[in-house]
Amino acid sequence: MTYALRKEGEFGILFNMEKISLNQSAEQKVLKGINLIEKGDLPDNNLDNIWVEFQGSRGQFLAKGYLSAQNKGAGWVITRQQEELDLAFFVTLFQMAWNKRQAYHESKLITAYRIFNQDGDGFGGLTIDFYDGYSVFSWYNEFIYSQRAVIIEAFQKALPQIKGGYEKIRFKGLDYESQHLFGQEAPETFTVLENGVCYQVFLNDGLMTGIFLDQHEVRGSLVDGLAAGQSVLNLFSYTAAFSVAAAMGGAAETTSVDLAKRSRELSQAHFEANHLELDHHRFVVMDVFDYFKYAKRHDLSYDVIILDPPSFARNKKKTFSVAKDYHNLIAQSLEILNPNGILIASTNAANLTISKFKEQIEKGFGSQAHNYVQTYRLPADFQINKKDESSNYLKVFTIGI
Known part of the structure; x- marks a missing residue:
């Protein structure tokens, strides 16, 4: 069962949520801080492409996240707090990730680096790279791709200084791999700096970017x-x-x-x-x-x-x-x-x-x-x-x- 995105006002509710009980070993993994959910952790391996509330063996709240098949696992824990995963959540998530990279933003020797890295920044299944003012989103599963409208909206609210965005499709099932998402379009090829060295990159030519x-x-x-x-x-x-x-x-x-x-x-x-x-x-x-x-x-x-x-x-x-x-x-x-x-x-x-x-x-x-x-x-x-x-x-x- 897949739930459509639903917005009520600027920071409204985004979705309904299915409650799922994890087996005991999976419960221990979540309690230890591991965010990746695997097929063997689930009571029903057919569950896919849904937002979920993960519960423990006694029916207690463990975390919120989502399920979606990808190369790496079957889903992700997003938060262990009883918080709304709404537009405001994503805005804060992107602002926090950006602030962690302040040393990179201020450097004159590097203009290409990662600004959001999956569960290291609080949301598995998504990476965002920065190429001299432009962003490249990589969607690693079908469900996170289906939620990209609100994610992009939150990103633009959090980081209005980004000139434009592109996306890479890193799961099977769509008829394209790359496209322009929003804002300005980057030149077909341009140079970025790393350690003071120039590298020519391209943001809209398949899954690769040149580096x-x-x-x-x-x-x-x-x-x-x-x-x-x-x-x-x-x-x-x-x-x-x-x-x-x-x-x-x-x-x-x-x-x-x-x-x-x-x-x-x-x-x-x-x-x-x-x-x-x-x-x-x-x-x-x-x-x-x-x-x-x-x-x-x-x-x-x-x-x-x-x-x-x-x-x-x-x-x-x-x-x-x-x-x-x-x-x-x-x-x-x-x-x-x-x-x-x-x-x-x-x-x-x-x-x-x-x-x-x-x-x-x-x-x-x-x-x-x-x-x-x-x-x-x-x-x-x-x-x-x-x-x-x-x-x-x-x-x-x-x-x-």
Whole structure:
């Protein structure tokens, strides 16, 4: 049963609410502060796309939230208070999230960052990114998408300084992935700053924007000279943002490898935005595992290798899963890594704990001596739910040999 949005006055009631009893283990999860609801937590797995009041095993109030199937779970706890989830609630939510990022707003070195991050900011299923005055909303399930009218209205009331907004559809079932939502339209492509480096972005071309914002601290280490004077291999490079950061930090040369044909064009745009000559920077359209073979055949080796694969990928030849196959990336990288080299090992797989990720890395290194130089998790603009480890999905190790 789905309830339509209903408004009574400016800050009126938005919806009716179904009462649902959680099983005992789910009740304990909610009491511990975990907000993600999974199918196994529910008495009826067919419930979907409804606002709910979660009750405990004795019928007592636990929380308010909603149910909607998505890649990550079956719904979310929104509040453990007996409060109305009305327009005023969302206005306050967005104002609080904005105020947490004051250091980013005031910086002259960064103009692209996250301003709302799912349950880290009090509402799972929604993220909002900021690109030099424009906002990008990502809807992760059908129900939160159905409520977007009131969410956008609240956002505009809370943050009237935002010039315009776009949306990304991150669930299946609609016939589009991206569109303009409100306000001014951004240029088709434009540049943003991160650590003082320019990156070309695009807000209305599929699900991507040209840069993954959660990696800005890792890129910052490269801008600060981690690869100065060295050769860098960037695998699964997408638009080569790591390579540009390394080049701006003094890398002698970079090689960026990605299977997507468009990666070359998008990567060059970042380099050109920073007036970098391309003489010592290569862009290779190739499967990463094929590139390992190519590099060995041609006696190529590198001082720094960056590994940031998708959590899961499939092509005509094979499938790749971070949880099962990351050790192969490590092992094959070591074969073309120079003595005293550095590996940057990264994953954004939320279902893989940091300890399990480290097990994959250790399996790849085998008996090869190595040391962990630096560890990165999500940066401060990507607020997390500290009670839920899966909320802090990014795991990056800088490793020296």
